[in-house]
Amino acid sequence: QVQLVESGGGLVQAGGSLRLSCAASGRTFSSYAMGWFRQAPGKEREFVAAISLGGARTLYADSVKGRFTISRDNAKNTVYLQMNSLKPEDTAIYYCAADLQFKRIVAGTCDYWGQGTQVTVSS
Numbered sequence: 001q002v003q004l005v006e007s008g009g010g011l012v013q014a015g016g017s018l019r020l021s022c023a024a025s026g027r028t029f030s031s032y033a034m035g036w037f038r039q040a041p042g043k044e045r046e047f048v049a050a051i052s053l054g055g056a057r058t059l060y061a062d063s064v065k066g067r068f069t070i071s072r073d074n075a076k077n078t079v080y081l082q083m084n085s086l087k088p089e090d091t092a093i094y095y096c097a098a099d100l101q102f103k104r105i106v107a108g109t110c111d112y113w114g115q116g117t118q119v120t121v122s123s
Contacts, residue, residue: 001026001112002024002025002026002029002032002098002111002112003024003025003026003112004022004023004024004096004097004098004112004113004114004115005022005023005025005114005115006020006021006022006094006095006096006114006115006116006117007020007021007022007023007117008020008021008117009094009117009118009119010118010119010120011120011121011122012086012119012120012121012122013121013122014086014087014088014121014122014123015085015086016086016121017082017083017084017085017086018083018086018119019080019081019082019083020036020080020081020083020094020096020117020119021078021079021080022034022036022078022079022080022081022096022114023076023077023078024077024078024079024098025077029074029077030053030054030074031053031100032053032098032099032100032112033050033051033052033053033098033099033100033101033102033104033105034050034051034070034072034079034096034097034098034105035047035048035049035050035051035070035096035097035098035099035105035106035110036048036049036050036070036079036081036094036095036096036097037094037095037097037108038090038092038093038094038095038119039092039093039095039116040089040091040092040093041092043092045095045108046061047061047106047108048060048061048064048068048081048094049061049064049068049069049070049081050070050102050105050106051070051071051072051079052102053102054074055071055072055074057102058070059106063089064083064090067083067084067085067086068081068082068083068084069081069082069084070082079096081094083119086119086121087121088121088122088123089121090119090121091119091120091121092118092119093116093117093118093119094116094117094118094119095113095114095115095116096113096114097110097112097113097114098110098111098112099111099112
């Protein structure tokens, strides 16, 4: 089992920045690809970003490319999502996810999910 706990959400004005963190406990963190997803009110959950086991490979949704950066610190069992130039349409609950396979992160068929953290961007 892997337990995931997100933090760092909040209210920010458009153009601002936030950094989300996801702390993992349980089995070896470095064995898992990690990802971030989000779900806005009335919409389906969508993929935001993914990172491979060692961090060499990353992938982003087109809507966040160039503004968001995913990273991980395997020594701290933590994955981050740096969000810059935030827009009102980035408002959503952001979820952290883990899986042994990078492709399953991208597909959204992850084995482990966090509870989510709310991000609200005001205009």
